[in-house]
Amino acid sequence: MSNQMAFSSLVMRWVVVPSVAIFLAAISAPAQDGNGDYLFLVGSGYLCDTGDSSACPGVVKSLQGDSYEMSGAGALSTQSKSVTATGTFTHKSADGNSLETGVWIATELVSFNSYGIAPGLMRGGQPFGPPPFGPRRSPMLSGPMPAGGLAVFRVRLLALRGLSKTALLQVNCPQGRVPDDHQTEGIRLTIEGGGGEFDQEISGRTLFVLTRPGAGVAP
Numbered sequence: 001m002s003n004q005m006a007f008s009s010l011v012m013r014w015v016v017v018p019s020v021a022i023f024l025a026a027i028s029a030p031a032q033d034g035n036g037d038y039l040f041l042v043g044s045g046y047l048c049d050t051g052d053s054s055a056c057p058g059v060v061k062s063l064q065g066d067s068y069e070m071s072g073a074g075a076l077s078t079q080s081k082s083v084t085a086t087g088t089f090t091h092k093s094a095d096g097n098s099l100e101t102g103v104w105i106a107t108e109l110v111s112f113n114s115y116g117i118a119p120g121l122m123r124g125g126q127p128f129g130p131p132p133f134g135p136r137r138s139p140m141l142s143g144p145m146p147a148g149g150l151a152v153f154r155v156r157l158l159a160l161r162g163l164s165k166t167a168l169l170q171v172n173c174p175q176g177r178v179p180d181d182h183q184t185e186g187i188r189l190t191i192e193g194g195g196g197e198f199d200q201e202i203s204g205r206t207l208f209v210l211t212r213p214g215a216g217v218a219p
Helices: 003-028 045-050
Strands: 037-042 058-061 067-077 082-092 098-117 145-159 165-173 186-191 196-198 200-203 206-210
Touching: 037 045, 037 145, 037 165, 058 186, 067 098, 067 186, 082 145, 098 165, 098 206, 165 206, 186 200
Parallel strands: none
Antiparallel strands: 037 067, 037 206, 058 067, 058 200, 067 082, 082 098, 098 145, 145 165, 145 206, 165 186, 186 196
């Protein structure tokens, strides 16, 4: 096994897997009053259990043909304008060769635009949760709810070899009231300092979960 493959395997075991476990535990917990707290997945966790090979990881390409493959999980708060998230990435050349691999860590929530609750992802009008994390609750929107939105994070790309990079990571989940210009699910990546623009969403599932809907949220 190459150093890069071993590194990626260790990261998935010690970084991404615990993050997904926290995600699942959080959406099974009772929600409290308030709003603006979200959990999210990017090409990871139970999004990968659909049998669709294009669900994971998230893949985005540049006009030159090279690509980034990214997976991860995290939480954001629009009230405190904060984010905690991490995952893995692999940068590949146009011919599919691995150029670098490593860990990405979110350092800043630049913006978040909510598209609202995603009724198409609800089960019979009940709060959301993957089995067995979705216990029966009353029809009132008091539990975690699937939602759509567009988040932009500033992230650090920490490669196994070479210098780290700063980038803007865009995560789009087109559920709810989706603007016409954001109908494509997936990620985009802009390497700061002239490092390249990756704006062609190729594949990958994304999901936001509103953990504190509050009494004023309607489906």
